Structures are given as C-alpha cells and as structure tokens.
Amino acid sequence: MRELLQNEDILEGLLAGIDQGVLLATVEGQILFANEALRHLMELPAGETPRSLNDVGGVNLKLAITRGLIERGFDDAVSRRQKGVVELERWLDLPSGRRCFRLRTGIVERERGGAVRLVLLRDVTEMARLREGAAGSAAQDFITRDPRMLEVLRQLRQAAPTEAYVLMQGESGTGKNVLARQLHRLSPRAAQPLVEVNCAAIPSELLESEFFGHVKGAFTGATGDRAGRFAAADRGTLFLDEVGEVPLNLQAKFLKAVQERSFEPVGSNRSQTVDVRIVSASNRNLKDAVEARQFRADLYYRLSVITLHIPPLRARKADIPLLIDHFLDRLYTRGYARAVLAPEALRLLLDYPWPGNVRELENALEHALICAVEGVIQTESLPQDIRDYHSQGALPAALHRSEDADSHLRGQILFALKRCDGNKAAAAKMLGIDRTTLWRRMRRLGLA
Numbered sequence: 001m002r003e004l005l006q007n008e009d010i011l012e013g014l015l016a017g018i019d020q021g022v023l024l025a026t027v028e029g030q031i032l033f034a035n036e037a038l039r040h041l042m043e044l045p046a047g048e049t050p051r052s053l054n055d056v057g058g059v060n061l062k063l064a065i066t067r068g069l070i071e072r073g074f075d076d077a078v079s080r081r082q083k084g085v086v087e088l089e090r091w092l093d094l095p096s097g098r099r100c101f102r103l104r105t106g107i108v109e110r111e112r113g114g115a116v117r118l119v120l121l122r123d124v125t126e127m128a129r130l131r132e133g134a135a136g137s138a139a140q141d142f143i144t145r146d147p148r149m150l151e152v153l154r155q156l157r158q159a160a161p162t163e164a165y166v167l168m169q170g171e172s173g174t175g176k177n178v179l180a181r182q183l184h185r186l187s188p189r190a191a192q193p194l195v196e197v198n199c200a201a202i203p204s205e206l207l208e209s210e211f212f213g214h215v216k217g218a219f220t221g222a223t224g225d226r227a228g229r230f231a232a233a234d235r236g237t238l239f240l241d242e243v244g245e246v247p248l249n250l251q252a253k254f255l256k257a258v259q260e261r262s263f264e265p266v267g268s269n270r271s272q273t274v275d276v277r278i279v280s281a282s283n284r285n286l287k288d289a290v291e292a293r294q295f296r297a298d299l300y301y302r303l304s305v306i307t308l309h310i311p312p313l314r315a316r317k318a319d320i321p322l323l324i325d326h327f328l329d330r331l332y333t334r335g336y337a338r339a340v341l342a343p344e345a346l347r348l349l350l351d352y353p354w355p356g357n358v359r360e361l362e363n364a365l366e367h368a369l370i371c372a373v374e375g376v377i378q379t380e381s382l383p384q385d386i387r388d389y390h391s392q393g394a395l396p397a398a399l400h401r402s403e404d405a406d407s408h409l410r411g412q413i414l415f416a417l418k419r420c421d422g423n424k425a426a427a428a429k430m431l432g433i434d435r436t437t438l439w440r441r442m443r444r445l446g447l448a
C-alpha cells in the first residue's frame with residue numbers, strides 16, 4: 001500500500017474516483033492536486049484546476065484553513081512535524097450562498113519531498129440546516145419547588161456528566177423538552193449539537209431516512225444525498241421525543257445504531273459511525289408498551305439506563321403560583337402589559353387539573369392577559385375549559401356541604417370524561433385516582 005501510494009499516478013487515479021473533495025497542497029499552500037469532486041463542490045468550471053489555496057472559486061480557502069488550523073493548534077503541530085489528520089469543522093459559505101462544507105485537514109508526511117497538506121471537503125448543507133434548527137432553543141430554567149421534582153432535578157444533574165442514556169417519562173407538557181436541554185447543557189457535550197426529533201410528528205414511512213439519512217436515488221424523490229439526525233447529532237446529544245412512536249419494524253435498526261454506534265443511510269450499504277448520546281422521552285409508559293409487545297424490550301433497556309419520572313402538574317400544585325409568576329414575567333418581556341390575578345381567578349387555576357400540564361398553563365395565561373380587564377385577570381379572563389371545569393362543579397352556596405362536595409366531584413368527573421373522549425382509564429389518570437375508584441364514584445353519583 002505504502003509503495004502504491006508513492007506512485008503519484010495511482011494515487012491520482014484513486015482520489016479522482018471518490019466522491020469527497022480532496023485537495024493536496026504544500027504546507028505553504030501551493031496546490032499539488034485537486035480531484036473532480038472538489039472542483040464540483042467548489043463550483044469551478046470543468047477542467048479548471050485551482051493553482052493556489054487562494055484560487056478556489058473565489059473563496060478564501062487558505063484563510064479559512066489557516067484560521068482553523070491556528071485555532072486548533074495545527075501550526076504548532078506542523079512545527080513539531082507531527083503526523084496525523086486534524087479534524088476541524090468549518091462552514092464555508094460559497095458566494096452563491098448555496099453550500100457549506102465540512103473540512104477535514106491534516107498533514108501527511110512523505111518519505112521524500114517533505115510534508116503535504118491534505119484537505120477533505122464534503123457538502124454538508126443539509127447538516128448545517130439541521131444544526132441551525134437545533135441551535136434555536138435558548139437556555140431556560142426549570143421552575144419548581146416540588147420535592148419530587150427537585151429530586152428529579154438532582155438525578156438529572158448527577159446523570160448529566162456521564163454518558164448514560166436517559167429516558168424521561170411524563171405526560172405531555174410536563175417539561176421534558178426543557179429538561180432534555182438542561183441535561184445537554186450540563187453535559188460534556190454541551191458545545192456540540194443537541195438535535196431534537198419528535199418521533200410522533202414524522203410519518204412512520206419517513207422516519208428511517210429522517211434518522212439515518214439517505215443516498216441519492218434511494219427512493220422516488222431522493223434527488224440527492226441527505227444527512228439524517230443521527231449524523232447531525234454526531235458528538236452531541238440526540239433527543240428523541242415520543243420515542244414510543246418509533247415503529248416496531250424500525251426498532252431493530254435503531255437498536256443497532258444505538259448499540260454499535262453505526263448505521264447505513266437508506267439506499268447505501270456503507271456504514272457510517274456516529275458518537276451520540278441519546279436522551280429520550282415518552283408520555284406513554286414505555287414499560288407497558290414493552291409488555292404489550294409494541295416496543296422492543298432490548299431497546300427499552302438500552303434507552304432507560306437512567307429513568308426520570310416527571311410528575312404531572314396536578315400532582316405538584318405548589319408549582320402553579322411559581323409558574324404563573326414566571327410566565328407572566330416572560331409574557332411581559334414578549335410585549336404583553338403587566339396584569340395581576342384576582343384571588344378568585346387564582347383559586348380556579350389552583351383547582352383545575354391541568355390535563356395539558358405546564359404548556360396548558362402557559363397558554364391559559366397568554367389567553368388571560370389578552371382578555372384581562374384594566375390590568376386584572378378575572379375569572380372571565382380565563383379560557384373556557386377552566387371556567388367550565390369550575391362551573392360544572394360549582395354550587396349555590398345554600399346547598400348542604402356533602403351535596404356541595406358531590407356536585408364538585410360530579411363536575412370533575414364529567415370534565416375529565418369530556419376531555420378524554422369518554423375513555424375512563426384516561427379520565428381516572430387525569431383525576432389522579434384508579435379506575436375502580438372512578439367507577440365506584442360514577443355509580444354513587446348516578447353517572448354509570
């Protein structure tokens with residue numbers, strides 16, 4: 001191999017055939033060789049060879065490389081005449097505004113004729129798009145004073161510096177996304193991307209290519225290579241929301257990617273390696289899904305090295321006033337006028353079972369601010385659901401206490417059944433009681 005590579009013709013032949021851009025230059029920057037793929041990537045006319053690093057498609061490649069090298073101490077490495085490839089990531093925006101490249105560069109020591117600089121270029125426009133999407137999520141505090149939730153935060157802080165996969169179980173809107181971002185931020189991977197995928201939001205037939213990417217021609221409409229989310233999260237964290245929605249037929253490939261840290265993009269038989277830490281979330285109990293044979297047990301155990309159970313908002317009502325203050329402040333910074341809560345409105349908010357959890361509370365407060373009267377949030381300013389819940393349970397003050405309690409209970413049950421489309425198991429869960437208790441109460445109140 002060594003001898004073969006000494007033969008420049010053979011080397012050129014090999015490099016010409018690969019689809020990554022390859023450039024060989026002297027350490028001083030004079031170009032010795034550029035393959036066809038590089039010309040294509042740099043949008044150079046066919047047959048034109050760049051003569052120097054400065055002469056590549058109008059992009060000051062030399063500067064980009066030199067800066068990158070200095071940042072990563074490459075020049076120092078050159079002076080110490082170290083061998084090896086330095087990997088450095090740098091987005092290069094071409095004048096056309098269309099492309100970015102990931103650069104890998106290194107110094108290759110030759111037996112005769114000194115060292116050469118080797119530069120590899122790859123089109124990563126798609127990956128840049130995915131990462132930009134991921135970067136949009138700003139840091140955010142998790143507001144709580146609930147002892148169970150504080151314990152969850154303690155576990156999260158302990159797990160963050162490790163490589164352990166973390167699974168978060170909790171109803172929709174309980175803050176799993178916020179926690180995933182916090183976990184990433186506290187981890188050694190914080191400087192790398194956090195890529196989020198909501199597995200429920202992507203049609204199942206597209207999930208494979210969304211996760212693993214595809215190559216040109218893999219299926220109708222695959223007009224070019226496309227990087228997947230695993231690749232975009234390389235060296236960072238991949239957050240899989242609603243992981244229970246990954247279809248069974250994809251779970252085997254998924255497990256392999258998680259276990260062996262390698263996968264093949266759709267339509268390709270070439271393995272790609274990745275180094276990702278997986279944090280996942282599910283609002284349905286994944287263990288139940290395993291028992292119902294809807295989720296692979298081996299994958300479940302892989303993903304749930306650490307499991308965090310996020311309690312619903314109705315189980316931590318002490319957080320409600322804190323969250324109200326937090327969201328009113330946040331809404332103020334978004335341009336809403338300041339408002340105060342009338343005591344009766346606060347009572348309704350504390351009473352309500354919050355099936356949509358913190359997300360529903362946040363939306364309710366935005367609604368309330370829009371409907372506030374002269375800077376005061378009255379009961380009338382609250383969304384209909386919250387007022388309905390109250391009015392169905394509310395009673396004329398003259399009625400007897402136990403009747404009062406029964407009527408309140410009846411209202412709660414009717415509300416929960418309505419919100420859960422008549423599903424008693426879901427309604428019982430929402431009310432924080434078991435199904436038998438719900439059924440007994442319904443019978444006693446004449447609802448069953």
Ligand SMILES: Nc1ncnc2c1ncn2[C@@H]1O[C@H](COP(=O)(O)OP(=O)(O)OP(=O)(O)O)[C@@H](O)[C@H]1O
Binds near residue numbers: 171326
């Ligand atoms: N403890 C908290 N402190 C501050 N904001 C919170 C808290 N919990 C949730 N939120 C806010 O509530 C909203 C919903 O939270 P998030 O998206 O993290 O919930 P989720 O459990 O991931 O929901 P889903 O399962 O539907 O994806 C977000 O706007 C988030 O900022």
